[in-house]
Amino acid sequence: xxxxxxxxxxxxxxxxxxxxxxxxxxxxxxxxxxxxxxxxxxxxxxxxxxxxxxxxxxxxxxxxxxxxxxxxxxxxxxxxxxxxxxxxxxxxxxxxxxxxxxxxxxxxxxxxxxxxxxxxxxxxxxxxxxxxxxxxxxxxxxxxxxxxxxxxxxxxxxxxxxxxxxxxxxxxxxxxxxxxxxxxxxxxxxxxxxxxxxxxxxxxxxxxxxxxxxxxxxxxxxxxxxxxxxxxxxxxxxxxxxxxxxxxxxxxxxxxxxxxxxxxxxxxxxxxxxxxxxxxxxxxxxxxxxxxxxxxxxxxxxxxxxxxxxxxxxxxxxxxxxxxxxxxxxxxxxxxxxxxxxxxxxxxxxxxxxxxxxxxxxxxxxxxxxxxxxxxxxxxxxxxxxxxxxxxxxxxxxxxxxxxxxxxxxxxxxxxxxxxxxxxxxxxxxxxxxxxxxxxxxxxxxxxxxxxxxxxxxxxxxxxxxxxxxxxxxxxxxxxxxxxxxxxxxxxxxxxxxxxxxxxxxxxxxxxxxxxxxxxxxxxxxxxxxxxxxxxxxxxxxxxxxxxxxxxxxxxxxxxxxxxxxxxxxxxxxxxxxxxxxxxxxxxxxxxxxxxx
Amino acid sequence: xxxxxxxxxxxxxxxxxxxxxxxxxxxxxxxxxxxxxxxxxxxxxxxxxxxxxxxxxxxxxxxxxxxxxxxxxxxxxxxxxxxxxxxxxxxxxxxxxxxxxxxxxxxxxxxxxxxxxxxxxxxxxxxxxxxxxxxxxxxxxxxxxxxxxxxxxxxxxxxxxxxxxxxxxxxxxxxxxxxxxxxxxxxxxxxxxxxxxxxxxxxxxxxxxxxxxxxxxxxxxxxxxxxxxxxxxxxxxxxxxxxxxxxxxxxxxxxxxxxxxxxxxxxxxxxxxxxxxxxxxxxxxx
Numbered sequence: 001x002x003x004x005x006x007x008x009x010x011x012x013x014x015x016x017x018x019x020x021x022x023x024x025x026x027x028x029x030x031x032x033x034x035x036x037x038x039x040x041x042x043x044x045x046x047x048x049x050x051x052x053x054x055x056x057x058x059x060x061x062x063x064x065x066x067x068x069x070x071x072x073x074x075x076x077x078x079x080x081x082x083x084x085x086x087x088x089x090x091x092x093x094x095x096x097x098x099x100x101x102x103x104x105x106x107x108x109x110x111x112x113x114x115x116x117x118x119x120x121x122x123x124x125x126x127x128x129x130x131x132x133x134x135x136x137x138x139x140x141x142x143x144x145x146x147x148x149x150x151x152x153x154x155x156x157x158x159x160x161x162x163x164x165x166x167x168x169x170x171x172x173x174x175x176x177x178x179x180x181x182x183x184x185x186x187x188x189x190x191x192x193x194x195x196x197x198x199x200x201x202x203x204x205x206x207x208x209x210x211x212x213x214x215x216x217x218x219x220x221x222x223x224x225x226x227x228x229x230x231x232x233x234x235x236x237x238x239x240x241x242x243x244x245x246x247x248x249x250x251x252x253x254x255x256x257x258x259x260x261x262x263x264x265x266x267x268x269x270x271x272x273x274x275x276x277x278x279x280x281x282x283x284x285x286x287x288x289x290x291x292x293x294x295x296x297x298x299x300x301x302x303x304x305x306x307x308x309x310x311x312x313x314x315x316x317x318x319x320x321x322x323x324x325x326x327x328x329x330x331x332x333x334x335x336x337x338x339x340x341x342x343x344x345x346x347x348x349x350x351x352x353x354x355x356x357x358x359x360x361x362x363x364x365x366x367x368x369x370x371x372x373x374x375x376x377x378x379x380x381x382x383x384x385x386x387x388x389x390x391x392x393x394x395x396x397x398x399x400x401x402x403x404x405x406x407x408x409x410x411x412x413x414x415x416x417x418x419x420x421x422x423x424x425x426x427x428x429x430x431x432x433x434x435x436x437x438x439x440x441x442x443x444x445x446x447x448x449x450x451x452x453x454x455x456x457x458x459x460x461x462x463x464x465x466x467x468x469x470x471x472x473x474x475x476x477x478x479x480x481x482x483x484x485x486x487x488x489x490x491x492x493x494x495x496x497x498x499x500x501x502x503x504x505x506x507x508x509x510x511x512x513x514x515x516x517x518x519x520x521x522x523x524x525x526x527x528x529x530x531x532x533x534x535x536x537x538x539x540x541x542x543x544x545x546x547x548x549x550x551x552x553x554x555x556x557x558x559x560x561x562x563x564x565x566x567x568x569x570x571x572x573x574x575x576x577x578x579x580x581x582x583x584x585x586x587x588x589x590x591x592x593x594x595x596x597x
Numbered sequence: 598x599x600x601x602x603x604x605x606x607x608x609x610x611x612x613x614x615x616x617x618x619x620x621x622x623x624x625x626x627x628x629x630x631x632x633x634x635x636x637x638x639x640x641x642x643x644x645x646x647x648x649x650x651x652x653x654x655x656x657x658x659x660x661x662x663x664x665x666x667x668x669x670x671x672x673x674x675x676x677x678x679x680x681x682x683x684x685x686x687x688x689x690x691x692x693x694x695x696x697x698x699x700x701x702x703x704x705x706x707x708x709x710x711x712x713x714x715x716x717x718x719x720x721x722x723x724x725x726x727x728x729x730x731x732x733x734x735x736x737x738x739x740x741x742x743x744x745x746x747x748x749x750x751x752x753x754x755x756x757x758x759x760x761x762x763x764x765x766x767x768x769x770x771x772x773x774x775x776x777x778x779x780x781x782x783x784x785x786x787x788x789x790x791x792x793x794x795x796x797x798x799x800x801x802x803x804x805x806x807x808x809x810x811x812x813x814x815x816x817x818x819x820x821x822x823x824x825x826x827x828x829x830x831x832x833x834x835x836x837x838x839x840x841x842x843x844x845x846x847x848x849x850x851x852x853x854x855x856x857x858x859x860x861x862x863x864x865x866x867x868x869x870x871x872x873x874x875x876x877x878x879x880x881x882x883x
Contacts, residue, residue, distance in 0.1 A: 030883075031883075034883035040883065206882050206883070207882070207883060208878060208881040208882060208883070209881055209882075209883040210881045214881075218874075218877070218878075221874075222867050222874055223865075223867075224863075224864075224865025224866065224867075226674070226860040226861075226863050226865075227670065227673070227674055227860055229666075229670070246877060248852075248853075248854070249873065250863070250869075250870050250873065251854075251857055251858055251860060251863040252860050252863065253673050253674070253852065253853075253860055255673070257666065257699075258695060258696065258698075258699040259695065261663060261666070261696075262663075262666040262695075262696055262699065263666075265659070265660065265663040265666035265667045265670070266666045266667070266669050266670040266673075267670060268667050268670060269639075269666065269667035269668060269669060269670020269671040269672075269674075270670035270671070270673065270674040270860070270861075271670070272657060272667075272670070272671060273670075273671055273674045273675040273678075273859075273860075273861040274675075274861050275674040275675075275860045275861045275863075276865060277670070277674075291660055291663075292660065292663070295660050299658075382883060385878060386878060388867055388871060388874050388875065388878075389867070389871075391867040392866075392867075393865035393866055393867070395865075404599050405599065407599050408599065408600060409599060409600040409601070410599050410600070410601055411601070411602060425861070426634070426635075426637045426655035426671070426675065426678055427634060427635060427675060427677065427678060427861075428634060429632075429634045430598070430599050430601070430634060431599075431601070431634060431655075432601045432602070432633055432634060432653060432654055432655050432656075433601060433602065433655060433656070434602055434649065434650060434656040434657070434658070435656065435657045435658065436657070436658035437658060437660065438658060443601075443602040443603070444602060444656070445602060445603075445606075445650060446647075446650075446658075
C-alpha cells in the first residue's frame with residue numbers, strides 16, 4: 001500500500017438532487033480544511049427550484065490563495081447516478097468517487113479508468129439505522145475523513161461545530177451516522193492512514209469566508225448606507241437578506257418592494273432625504289430599474305445600484321453567471337447622463353467598492369452602479385479581515401441653514417464648475433427647492449430654453465470630467481513588463497491570476513489587469529493595452545462587450561484578442577491557459593521559448 | 598432671507614379644477630402650521646404633476662406612476678416631514694396602480710391627492726382609467742375607493758369634488774391630520790375636471806352624493822361603506838366624503854424601533870457602530 005500523498009490543493013464536489021444536503025457535506029469539509037489553515041473557495045451549482053434538480057456544492061481548499069475552482073475534481077461525492085453522468089468527466093484521473101449505491105451499482109462509463117470508486121449504500125444505511133435519508137450526509141463525511149487521513153476526534157469536532165445549530169435530537173444521529181461512515185471505511189480497508197491523501201497543517205492568519213453579495217452589503221452599511229430596497233431575485237437576494245438582518249439594529253431600513261420599479265423609486269425617495277441609499281437586482285430586474293436609474297442621473301440624486309448579473313437574455317439562466325449586461329449598465333436607458341460603473345472581482349473588492357460607490361454617489365449626486373456577476377456574488381472565499389478603520393463616509397456638498405442664510409438665492413440646480421450643486425435636503429430651514437427629471441433651470445422649474453438645456457446637460461456631464469482618474473484602480477498581476485497581457489473583470493480575476501501564474505511556470509511572461517472601474521474607462525486601462533503587443537480580453541458573453549467597450553474609447557482593436565464563454569460555466573485555469581495559447585501572440589511566445597530551449 | 602423658487606406660476610388652463618386643489622392644500626398647510634421646510638410635495642407626471650411647483654415646500658417631480666414608492670422612501674427615512682404625494686388618475690390608476698395597492702397595504706404616513714379628471718389632459722384627451730364606460734373602449738371605469746375598501750389595512754379613504762370647496766377643505770385637513778397623527782395613509786381622490794378635454798363640472802355636480810350627509814352613515818364600518826358606495830354608484834351617483842376611516846399605525850412607526858433616530862439623521866461614520874461591525878465580521882471568521 002502506498003504512502004498517503006499530502007494534498008495541498010483539493011477540489012471537491014458533492015452532488016445529488018436539490019434537498020439532498022450536498023451543501024452540508026461541503027460545509028463540514030470546509031471547516032476541516034479551514035482548521036488546517038487552508039485557503040478556501042466555495043461555489044454552488046444549482047437548478048432554479050426549491051427541491052430536486054441536480055444540485056452540487058463545490059469547494060477548493062488550497063495552501064495557496066485561489067480565486068476559482070481547480071481544473072478537475074479530486075473528490076466527487078455523488079448521491080445518485082445522474083450526478084455521476086453529469087460530472088464524472090470532470091473527475092481527475094487520479095481522483096476518488098464516493099457513490100451512494102442505494103439504488104444499485106454504479107455505471108462508471110463517464111469516469112476515467114484510473115478513478116477510484118468507493119460504493120456505499122449511504123441512503124439505505126441512513127434509513128435502516130437512523131430512520132432518515134438525510135443522515136447520509138454525515139455518513140459520507142465519515143468516509144471522506146478517512147480518505148483524507150483525519151483522526152476521528154478532529155473530524156467529529158468539525159462535524160458537530162458545523163451542525164452546532166441543530167437541536168440535540170438531530171445532532172446525535174448525525175454523529176452516529178458519521179461513526180457508521182467510519183465503520184464502513186474500516187470494512188472496505190480504509191482505516192486511518194490507509195486513504196490516498198493526508199492534509200497538511202499550515203499557518204494562516206484568521207480570515208473571513210464570505211461571498212460577494214454579503215461583502216458588498218457589509219461595505220454599504222459600513223459606509224453609512226441606511227436604506228436598501230430590492231425585490232427577491234437570484235443571484236442578488238442575499239444583499240436584501242443581509243441588510244434586512246443587519247440594518248435595523250443600526251437605525252436603517254431594508255425593504256422588500258412589490259417590484260423592481262418600486263424598489264428603485266423607494267431608494268430614490270430615501271436618497272432625497274439625505275439617507276445613503278442603494279437598490280439592487282439581477283439582470284432582468286436591473287433592466288426594469290433602468291427608468292429609475294436614468295431619472296436619478298437626470299434629477300441628480302445620489303444612488304447606488306447593484307446588478308448581480310446572471311445569464312440572459314430575458315429570464316435566461318437564473319443560477320448561472322454571465323457578464324452580458326455591460327452594455328446595459330454603461331449605455332442603457334434613455335438620454336445621456338453621468339454614471340459610474342464599478343466592477344469588483346471578489347469579496348474584498350465588493351466591500352471596498354461598495355464603500356467607494358456610496359461615497360461617489362454622495363460626492364457626485366449621480367447613479368453609481370456596481371457590476372457583479374453570479375460567481376462574484378455567490379462564491380465565497382477566504383478574505384483578509386475588512387479594514388473597518390479605513391472606511392470614511394464622505395459628506396458630499398450639503399447646505400445647512402447657516403450656509404443658506406449667507407446666500408441671496410438658492411435653487412437646487414445651481415450651475416457650478418464641478419457640475420455638482422450644493423444640496424439642501426428636506427427639513428433644512430429656508431432651503432425649499434425642486435427636484436425633477438425634466439430639463440429645468442437652476443430653480444428646478446421645467447425649462448426647454450436651448451441655452452438652459454445645453455448648460456444643464458453640460459453641467460451634469462462635468463461631474464465625470466472633474467473626477468479625472470480619481471476612481472478605483474485595477475488589480476495587477478503577472479509580469480507588468482510583459483508584452484502580452486490579459487484583461488478581464490469580475491469573475492475572471494481569480495482564474496486569470498492562476499492562468500498567468502501557470503504560464504509563468506512554463507516560461508511565458510504575461511501581464512494581467514482586472515479593471516475595477518468599468519465606466520468611465522480609466523486611462524490606466526487604455527495605457528495597459530497601448531503598452532502591449534497583444535492583450536486578450538477575457539469575458540463571459542457572446543458578443544465581446546468588454547472588448548467592444550474598450551475599442552469604443554480608443555483601444556486599438558488589432559491588439560485586442562478575445563476569449564469568450566457563454567455556456568453558464570466559469571473558466572477553469574487550464575481551460576483559460578489553452579484558450580490564451582490559441583491566440584497567435586501567445587503561441588508565438590511559446591515558439592520563441594522552444595527555440596531558446 | 599434666502600430667495601427660493603417662485604411658486605406662483607401655474608401651467609393650468611383657466612377653470613381647471615387643480616387650482617382649487619392647490620389653494621386648498623396651501624391654506625390647510627398654513628392653518629395647521631406646518632412649516633414649509635418640513636413639508637414635501639411629491640407629484641407624478643401630468644397636469645397634476647406640477648402642483649409641487651406651486652406650493653412653498655420641498656418639491657419632487659417623480660417618474661410617471663412612481664410617486665408613491667418615492668414618497669414611501671421619504672416617509673420611512675424622515676418621518677418628521679409632512680408628506681403630500683399627488684398625481685392624476687392616469688398616474689395613480691393606470692401606470693402606477695400596482696404601487697397604489699401596495700401603499701394601501703403598507704399604510705405609510707402621507708397624504709395622497711389623486712386628482713381625477715377622467716381624461717389624459719396633458720397628452721390631449723385620451724381615455725383614462727376612470728373614463729366613462731360609454732366611450733368606445735367600453736372598459737368599465739376604475740374606482741379607487743372600492744379598491745381601497747377591498748384591501749385590509751386601509752385607514753383613510755375619501756373623495757372630494759372641486760365643485761364643493763367646503764367639503765374639499767374639510768377632507769384635506771382631515772387627511773393631513775390623519776397622516777400627522779401617525780395613523781397612516783390618507784387617500785383623498787379629488788374630482789378635478791379638465792375644462793379643455795373633459796369638462797365634467799355640470800355632470801359631476803349633479804351626481805356627487807356626500808355619504809356623510811346621512812347621519813346614519815357609519816364610516817368606521819368597512820362592509821357597510823362598501824355596500825353604500827356600490828349602491829350609490831349603481832344608481833349613477835358618485836360617492837364623496839370621508840367614506841372610510843379605520844384604525845392603523847403608520848408604517849415607519851411599525852418597523853422602526855420606538856424613539857429611534859430617523860435613518861436620514863443617523864450618523865454615517867463607521868465609528869458609530871464599530872464594535873457591532875467587528876462582531877458581525879467575526880461571524881464569518883475561519
